[in-house]
Amino acid sequence: xxxxxxxxxxxxxxxxxxxxxxxxxxxxxxxxxxxxxxxxxxxxxxxxxxxxxxxxxxxxxxxxxxxxxxxxxxxxxxxxxxxxxxxxxxxxxxxxxxxxxxxxxxxxxxxxxxxxxxxxxxxxxxxxxxxxxxxxxxxxxxxxxxxxxxxxxxxxxxxxxxxxxxxxxxxxxxxxxxxxxxxxxxxxxxxxxxxxxxxxxxxxxxxxxxxxxxxxxxxxxxxxxxxxxxxxxxxxxxxxxxxxxxxxxxxxxxxxxxxxxxxxxxxxxxxxxxxxxxxxxxxxxxxxxxxxxxxxxxxxxxxxx
Numbered sequence: 001x002x003x004x005x006x007x008x009x010x011x012x013x014x015x016x017x018x019x020x021x022x023x024x025x026x027x028x029x030x031x032x033x034x035x036x037x038x039x040x041x042x043x044x045x046x047x048x049x050x051x052x053x054x055x056x057x058x059x060x061x062x063x064x065x066x067x068x069x070x071x072x073x074x075x076x077x078x079x080x081x082x083x084x085x086x087x088x089x090x091x092x093x094x095x096x097x098x099x100x101x102x103x104x105x106x107x108x109x110x111x112x113x114x115x116x117x118x119x120x121x122x123x124x125x126x127x128x129x130x131x132x133x134x135x136x137x138x139x140x141x142x143x144x145x146x147x148x149x150x151x152x153x154x155x156x157x158x159x160x161x162x163x164x165x166x167x168x169x170x171x172x173x174x175x176x177x178x179x180x181x182x183x184x185x186x187x188x189x190x191x192x193x194x195x196x197x198x199x200x201x202x203x204x205x206x207x208x209x210x211x212x213x214x215x216x217x218x219x220x221x222x223x224x225x226x227x228x229x230x231x232x233x234x235x236x237x238x239x240x241x242x243x244x245x246x247x248x249x250x251x252x253x254x255x256x257x258x259x260x261x262x263x264x265x266x267x268x269x270x271x272x273x274x275x276x277x278x279x280x281x282x283x284x285x286x287x288x289x290x291x292x293x294x295x296x297x298x299x300x301x302x303x304x305x
Contacts, residue, residue: 050240054195054217055203057237061218064235077253078187078218082135084108084172084255085216085247087191087206088142090121091129099129105190105216105246106132107255109175110291112168115142116280117245118260119149119160130162133206134169135196135215141165145290155228155276158260160245161287177280178254180226185234188259188275189216190246192239216246221275224265229257231275238262238273248277255280 065074088104102124106117115132122128122144130142147160194206196214206214219236223229231248239246239262248257257277265274 050193050195051203051205054192054237057219058197058203058217061220061236064220074251077249077251080173080253081187081189081247081249082215082218084175085189085191086115086132086134086169086172087194087196087214087216087242088115088117088121088245089131089133089194090124091131092124092127103191103194103242104244105242105259106162107175107189107245107247107258108134108164108169108172109255111174112170112172113164114145114291115162115164116247116258116283117160117162118258118278119147119158120260121244122147122160123149132162132164132169133214134171135213136171137212137214138169138171140167140169146286148286155230155260155278156282157278159258159278159283161290163290175255176253177284178250178252178256180223180229180256180279180281181250182223182226184223185220185251186223186231186256187218187220187249187251188231188239188243188246188277189218189249190239190243190259191216192237192242194242217243219275224274226279229277229279230263231277232265233273233275239275248275 065078068074084107086106086108088106090102090104091099092102102121104117104121106115108115130144131139132142133139142162142164145161145163148157149160150157191206191214195203196206196216198204199213203217204214206212217237219239220234221231222234224232229248239259244260246259247255248259250256257279259275259277261276263274263276265272
């Protein structure tokens with residue numbers, strides 16, 4: 001399912017509520033993020049917004065991480081991974097003074113010099129302007145170095161490498177390449193519709209012109225297959241437009257992929273979502289001319305020098 005189709009589904013849920021069916025719509029949304037539908041009859045009827053939807057997903061993820069943290073230390077992995085994730089605004093300028101914006105997400109690599117993201121948000125005119133902002137609010141401009149995107153080429157052919165202009169984004173942590181292991185949990189991060197978690201810990205839109213503190217939102221999935229890389233959703237809100245290009249980390253914090261699209265998988269009478277991603281390990285040959293050398297850092301771990 002495309003992001004546009006997902007947005008239509010959510011819009012239909014909101015229309016249900018406006019038409020007098022908020023209990024059904026809110027129940028469906030709560031189920032989609034891993035939270036049982038609450039007893040809603042006593043609650044005031046109101047429009048269930050995207051902020052509410054992603055807030056429900058955030059609470060579900062936090063609760064799951066708290067329950068698992070003693071054994072897996074997921075909270076530390078997630079905190080570190082979030083510092084490497086960026087929100088991207090791609091401005092397409094026209095002959096008049098206005099411009100149109102496309103939003104995406106990405107991950108900073110190679111010592112804060114480069115950025116990996118999806119290829120499809122960068123379709124368009126060559127005079128595009130790319131703005132990159134870390135969770136901390138640190139903002140830079142970027143330019144495209146390499147890109148691959150084929151409409152029917154699959155997730156592995158939907159990626160882009162950008163160069164950060166100006167000083168490197170030093171506040172981003174070093175990123176290493178993880179291992180794709182089927183059956184293991186993985187983390188997808190990004191900024192759906194430029195929504196994230198602000199300094200007060202609340203889910204909110206990015207309302208500032210030049211950034212401001214805004215952590216990415218996360219969702220957990222299980223690696224269902226490695227070729228092509230796809231995850232089965234487990235906990236958190238289903239991604240929407242703006243999360244394209246967001247990083248996929250393994251449970252140890254290694255980068256394994258770039259999120260590119262939602263898919264569907266049918267099994268008997270049941271249909272479930274899939275998170276499709278471009279595996280980073282398959283991109284190294286294309287990245288090599290632009291990046292520092294990738295070297296082994298221990299068993300199964302590689303990192304940019």
